[in-house]
Amino acid sequence: MIIFLIIAVIIITILEVNKKLSSKQFISDLNPYFKFLMEDDYVFLVGVRYGGDVDVEKLFNIRLRNGFITIALVMLLSLSRLNFVFVLAAVIIGFIVFKLPYFQLTGYYKKNLYTINLMLPYYLKSLEILIQHYTVPVAMARSIDTAPDIFKPGLQRLVEKIEAGNSTVDPYMDFAKEYPVRDSMRMMRLLYRLSLGAQENKQTQLEQFSKTVSTLQNKSREQKYKDRLDTMEKKTMIMLCATGGGVLLLLFMSLTMMMGI
Secondary structure, eight states: OOOHHHHHHHHHHHHHTTTOOOOHHHHHHHHHGGGGOOOOTHHHHHHHHHHSSSOHHHHHHHHHHHHHHHHHHHHHGGGGGGOHHHHHHHHHHHHHHHHHHHHHHHHHHHHHHHHHHHHHHHHHHHHHHEEEETTHHHHHHHHTTSGGGGGHHHHHHHHHHHTOOOOSSHHHHHHHSOOOOHHHHHHHHHHHHHSSOOOHHHHHHHHHHHOOOOHHHHHHHHHHHHHHHHHHHHHHHHHHHEEEEEEHHHHHHHHHHHOOO
């Protein structure tokens, strides 16, 4: 079996080197048939992790390739006793390998969601300063360069939709859905209303927006302080448990030695 597997790998490698066989082309041809496996938020998660310039289709094709290779390897290794159970196991393992990069992206996003939540009020504060001199769409466009990297792809899409003539609340809500952190929906609605307000009402609406941003900043500071306290408490508990465990271990060893005597 091992010899057969080695021969198969050598043959495939030779065909790849001589360009008689192209695994990339094979996967690209299969892509339309397996496109339904791409998760709804995959493009967004890839953008969050790698930025907006990455080739999403290429990454998805790599996932498909790794899944197919895993299925083929598992089936080859169990070729002598191949049956429905082993085929099903190979497909399941291949599917897990296919989904693993998505789970990693999801884990990365969840890990950074807390940071995103803390960064939003400070971005909105910088946006507030720009809105004092420009309209909301222009202020958003000008804020892209100085915005945190995590927000740049979403802001770019938001500005492009507005510049394309979409004057509804949808672009703002799409941004809030991409970054579903605390108060993002409410803040985007406030920005939309501010973009619609007449010039004479702008100052009043801007003051309301400023108060809301200040409230969010205070919440963010309180959250940071609370998290520091929680971290200190956890470290203290770990130290106490370690000390107590060490003392108990020493007592146990002393008693054991005394009983041995």
